Amino acid sequence: MISAEKGVEKTTQEKEVDRIVVRFSGDSGDGMQLTGMQFSDTAALFGNDLSTFPDYPSEIRAPIGTVAGVSGFQVHFGSREIFTPGDEYDVIIAMNAAALKVDLPRLKQGGIIIANTAGFDKKNLNLAHYPDGADPLEDDSLENYILYKVDVTKHTKECLKETGLGMKEIERSKNMFVLGLLFWLFEKPLDHTLHFIEEKFSKKPEIANANILTLKAGWNYGENTEIFNTQFKVAPAKLQAGVYRSITGNHATAIGLIAASEKSGLPLFLGSYPITPATDILHELAKYKGNNVKTLQAEDEIAGVCSAIGASYVGNLAVTTTSGPGLALKTEAIGLATMLEIPLVIVNVQRGGPSTGLPTKTEQADLLMAMHGRHGESPLPVIAASSPSDCFNSAYEACRIAVEHMTPVILLTDGYIANGSEPWRFPTEDNLSEIKVNFLDKPNGENDTILPYKRNENLVRPWIKPGTKGLEHRIGGLEKQNETGNVSYDPLNHELMINLRAEKIKKIENDIPLLKVDSGKEKAKLVVLGWGSTSGAIKTAVLELIEDGFDVAHVHLHYINPFPKNLGELLSGFDKILIPEMNSGQLLQLIRAKYLLPAVGFSKVQGLPFTTTELKNKIIELLNS
Amino acid sequence: MDTQTIDKSINYVAKDFASEMEVKWCPGCGDYSILKQVQTVFPDLGVAKENFVFISGIGCSSRFSYYMDTYGMHSIHGRAGAIASGVKAANPDLSVWVVSGDGDSLSIGGNHFIHLMRKNFDINYLLFNNQIYSLTKGQYSPTSEKGKVTKTSPYGSIEEPFNPSELALGAKASFVARTLDRDPKHMQAILKRAHAHKGTSFVEVYQNCPVFNDAAFFAYSDKETKKEEAILLEHGMPLMFGNNNEKGIMLDGLKPFIVDLNTSGVSANDLWIHDEKDKTKANLISRFFDTMFNDTHFPRPFGVIYSEDRPIYEEGMAEQIQHIKNKKGKLSLNKILSGDKTWEILN
Numbered sequence: 001m002i003s004a005e006k007g008v009e010k011t012t013q014e015k016e017v018d019r020i021v022v023r024f025s026g027d028s029g030d031g032m033q034l035t036g037m038q039f040s041d042t043a044a045l046f047g048n049d050l051s052t053f054p055d056y057p058s059e060i061r062a063p064i065g066t067v068a069g070v071s072g073f074q075v076h077f078g079s080r081e082i083f084t085p086g087d088e089y090d091v092i093i094a095m096n097a098a099a100l101k102v103d104l105p106r107l108k109q110g111g112i113i114i115a116n117t118a119g120f121d122k123k124n125l126n127l128a129h130y131p132d133g134a135d136p137l138e139d140d141s142l143e144n145y146i147l148y149k150v151d152v153t154k155h156t157k158e159c160l161k162e163t164g165l166g167m168k169e170i171e172r173s174k175n176m177f178v179l180g181l182l183f184w185l186f187e188k189p190l191d192h193t194l195h196f197i198e199e200k201f202s203k204k205p206e207i208a209n210a211n212i213l214t215l216k217a218g219w220n221y222g223e224n225t226e227i228f229n230t231q232f233k234v235a236p237a238k239l240q241a242g243v244y245r246s247i248t249g250n251h252a253t254a255i256g257l258i259a260a261s262e263k264s265g266l267p268l269f270l271g272s273y274p275i276t277p278a279t280d281i282l283h284e285l286a287k288y289k290g291n292n293v294k295t296l297q298a299e300d301e302i303a304g305v306c307s308a309i310g311a312s313y314v315g316n317l318a319v320t321t322t323s324g325p326g327l328a329l330k331t332e333a334i335g336l337a338t339m340l341e342i343p344l345v346i347v348n349v350q351r352g353g354p355s356t357g358l359p360t361k362t363e364q365a366d367l368l369m370a371m372h373g374r375h376g377e378s379p380l381p382v383i384a385a386s387s388p389s390d391c392f393n394s395a396y397e398a399c400r401i402a403v404e405h406m407t408p409v410i411l412l413t414d415g416y417i418a419n420g421s422e423p424w425r426f427p428t429e430d431n432l433s434e435i436k437v438n439f440l441d442k443p444n445g446e447n448d449t450i451l452p453y454k455r456n457e458n459l460v461r462p463w464i465k466p467g468t469k470g471l472e473h474r475i476g477g478l479e480k481q482n483e484t485g486n487v488s489y490d491p492l493n494h495e496l497m498i499n500l501r502a503e504k505i506k507k508i509e510n511d512i513p514l515l516k517v518d519s520g521k522e523k524a525k526l527v528v529l530g531w532g533s534t535s536g537a538i539k540t541a542v543l544e545l546i547e548d549g550f551d552v553a554h555v556h557l558h559y560i561n562p563f564p565k566n567l568g569e570l571l572s573g574f575d576k577i578l579i580p581e582m583n584s585g586q587l588l589q590l591i592r593a594k595y596l597l598p599a600v601g602f603s604k605v606q607g608l609p610f611t612t613t614e615l616k617n618k619i620i621e622l623l624n625s
Numbered sequence: 626m627d628t629q630t631i632d633k634s635i636n637y638v639a640k641d642f643a644s645e646m647e648v649k650w651c652p653g654c655g656d657y658s659i660l661k662q663v664q665t666v667f668p669d670l671g672v673a674k675e676n677f678v679f680i681s682g683i684g685c686s687s688r689f690s691y692y693m694d695t696y697g698m699h700s701i702h703g704r705a706g707a708i709a710s711g712v713k714a715a716n717p718d719l720s721v722w723v724v725s726g727d728g729d730s731l732s733i734g735g736n737h738f739i740h741l742m743r744k745n746f747d748i749n750y751l752l753f754n755n756q757i758y759s760l761t762k763g764q765y766s767p768t769s770e771k772g773k774v775t776k777t778s779p780y781g782s783i784e785e786p787f788n789p790s791e792l793a794l795g796a797k798a799s800f801v802a803r804t805l806d807r808d809p810k811h812m813q814a815i816l817k818r819a820h821a822h823k824g825t826s827f828v829e830v831y832q833n834c835p836v837f838n839d840a841a842f843f844a845y846s847d848k849e850t851k852k853e854e855a856i857l858l859e860h861g862m863p864l865m866f867g868n869n870n871e872k873g874i875m876l877d878g879l880k881p882f883i884v885d886l887n888t889s890g891v892s893a894n895d896l897w898i899h900d901e902k903d904k905t906k907a908n909l910i911s912r913f914f915d916t917m918f919n920d921t922h923f924p925r926p927f928g929v930i931y932s933e934d935r936p937i938y939e940e941g942m943a944e945q946i947q948h949i950k951n952k953k954g955k956l957s958l959n960k961i962l963s964g965d966k967t968w969e970i971l972n
Contacts (some may be wrong), residue, residue, distance in 0.1 A: 310711025
């Protein structure tokens, strides 16, 4: 052990900082995602506010050492409120040359690079396409940064040589060395990760032991060698008092659905087909069998939504989860659900498109598909989640609206918040709103007739479960006569039904909260109107500009169809409207079309979220124009 | 179907299962007979009316659900099986019947069809095979014979047809049977068998379309030809057919051949004895489809080709849920919300 080798006292200075962005970067097989998550969880448990951004390639194992195979995990943690994973990095952990090549452009001037020298041999430099003979660790190309060269591979081997483990197992432990070093660098305790290792490898004690040894060796390396002379202290954040947990967006969506099931008393059914980046919701829900959750891994996307339609028909809270290409496949069936008027929640975790596009990267380009992507006149509610923890509220609301208004609902999240995590002051059961469910149990028409499409004051039809005695009736995709639900080809009836179905969706505006200004005042020179996952970046940009004296505000949409009733009025309080979106201007079209306002769009379609700087620059540019 | 509510106090008659909707198939359509046989056998099944659910796709066949006074959903093209899987998984107590056609099941819905057979929900699947697209007015279907002249194949179809029972067996169906519209008694018996079978019961019904593909199956029902062209399968009975029941089928290894009982000296006891449980032989029987075996023309089999007891999907699902409940118990919602690791921030 390294600690045993050193006998000399060393002096380390401690520097207090309010926020830090660390980028873990390595090969897909280097365990960077796990390392990043462990570091983030530890920071969260310590009381930092944080936001994470896993950024990985779509190949499970791209060729080792190549730029294509670089897997990154970014964490932004601080002693103040954090809303984004950060624009630039303070620290890069580069496990190989390719990782450095990919991530160096976003490292701050003067930032820290911790480079695993074993990943910078000639072969790795070639694979990363550095020119022949060039070695960034040895030439002066990194002189504007603080470079720490650590042979992580060698130290890991050294500390595990007595364990009798094979080279493969030893190699696999090297991420723990890095993690231990980082814990030392940022003065974080090892306990959480020690506990994690013991649990994860409870059946393989020799692997657990190797990971623990390596983790501690990494810590000791920082503590005892002369190389590192500064430790950074990031104090706990002054967050709202309460009990917190860490949560990713997909996990929050999953438990939002379970919460809606428990509160409504409806059994939860998920029909789904694996697709990146939505699959984790299926993974998560498959674990909750003890709570009567039924998950059906369908043969395809269409069967996913169709099985959910079948489950909804017989009275379950039915959900299907997918990403853009899957939503495209499901559209015909969603049209059926619209026509049948049955509850259904469709979760679309958006990714870069069209086609296979950028499956592991983020985008917001399915908004217009969610709004209009069905045949015929088939409006349905669209809700968008704004952060990892907001996926919980959004999933819960999607269920509530679907059940109480007898309609399919599309919930839009995206890869950025689905995989990203943040601390969450989670609610308790009592804080959750009621979800009212009424199944019809006796005839609702005159002379004991059954009127499956008789509507209440909200134009909502009754939910009738097969198995209910005396209410046998047929429903289907053919146009139906008002109230009776019998097949009807009457022209005027068709128009009436089209209008009734549209009006039913519009009336949901009475059942959702009025929109409030998120940051800033209700009247300002400029408002940034956002939706979905851009929330954190917009909030940060607007708050910083307000601090700098700019007259700006932030309004964020969670309900996109129907819009909150007061959206038009709220927007009229601002001279200029800027709509940043990770698409080519889709909300922009909706706002311009509905309110005839000269809103200005700001597009970024790179598979990456907006940075705060990009937004601030654009806001200032528009203010000055 | 032991899970369904049996209400012995109600004595249903066939017309209790007829909805008020006017039946709108073409005059002479084979679908009328199927509707009648279903309505005839339903009172005998011992299932309360409210527990029947019909799920149909799109096509002439799929209007069926509107005509049954039970619960029913006329859904979208090819997806009836997928919807039915959700119905049955969510509520195993219902008696679920899928009604579909050759285009609906084997073209647009082919993927759902094979996976439904494999997963083995306790569902009854009626495939009305008329070997033509009728609702769209006469195009060749995935079961139309090669060379079929239709509006989309004016010079004859160049495609090999599916043999639905062979496909179903290949997809691991646990029950495979064939019947036809013009033999009401046979169909009634098969419907009862399908209902009694625990697992996905696949029933192919040869159904005449008098408008776009008339007489496609008459060889199996006309007096003059049926004894030569059709063979009735009965479990434990020898495979015999012919105008005077004088022909039999034997096996040479895995190769079937026809013998004449009058001239060959072979007796009925020496013939191939039908065994519904024997999958290898069921596969051979299902392939009596045309002149597949050495130019020898085999009669088309009707009856239960294969029947196997194997675990059903919804029970597996329920057992897993129960197992986890017993082992880990039900988590409280507050526990799910908090997860395992929390921390508190104090003011």
